[in-house]
Amino acid sequence: MTWLLIAGFAISSSIDNFGVGLSYGVQRVRIPFTSNALIAAICFIFSLIGIISGAWLAEMLPGILPDLIAFAVLSVIGIRIMIIAFRQQRKHQANVFSEPEKMDFDGSSHISLGEALLLGIALSANALTNGVGAGLLALSPIAIALSAAVGSYITLSIGVGLGAKLAGVQIGKMSVGQFGTFMSGVIILLIAVTRLL
Incomplete structure (x- = not known):
């Protein structure tokens, strides 16, 4: 059961990377190994910070409160x-932190x-936020952070590779990337x- 929870957190933490990768793939924007590795390292650090914070809260709280x-x-x-x-279905003006697929500032592809x-x-x-939840559940910090980082690297790479083929595909009213984001939320709710139980 513990490994299922860790896998759930890893998928939820990195599913957005798949959607962003799809967007880059359509635009023929490449993500070199070093850049993808840096993104994965940042994911590892953020996960670790979140988990340590959540674990600290769990130690401070009594009984079933955690x-x-x-x-x-x-x-x-x-x-x-x-x-x-659902909001991603309606395009709106946003900065790069809410629309990370627009991060290729110099147009270098x-x-x-x-x-x-x-x-x-x-x-x-x-x-980061998933890490806090994982910390409250007393899951292994290294296992969560490593799985999130590896998941980040893999999903971003796969997303870029499949972008040209799948970005135009609709699942109901959602694109593949939007559906992936939605399912990320469902996974977190199931863990909750x-x-x-």
Whole structure:
């Protein structure tokens, strides 16, 4: 069960990378190994910070309170992610942190290390909040952070590779990337429910 929870957190933390990768693939923007590795490293750091914070909270709280707070925090995160997926259906003016697929500032068709730094921060917001929830559940910090980082690297690479073929595909009213974001929220909600079982 523990490894299923870790896998769930890893998928949820990195599913946005897949959607962003699809967007880059369509635009023929490449993400070199070093840039993708930097993004994964940032994801690792953010996850670790979140987990340590969550574990500290768990130690401070008595009895079943950590489980109840974990349920509440993860539920809010899951619902928020699902709402974001629905909002993505309507294009609106936003900065690079809410639309990370626009991070190729210089139009060079590849993501430089500087752009990767900003992109990594933008994509690691989920990893940070998910990490707090994982810390409250007393899951292994290294296992969560490593799985999130590896998941980040893999999903971004796969997204870029499949972008040209899948970005135009619709699942209901959602694009593949939006559906992935929505499912990320569903996964987090399912993890939240396990706290009450």
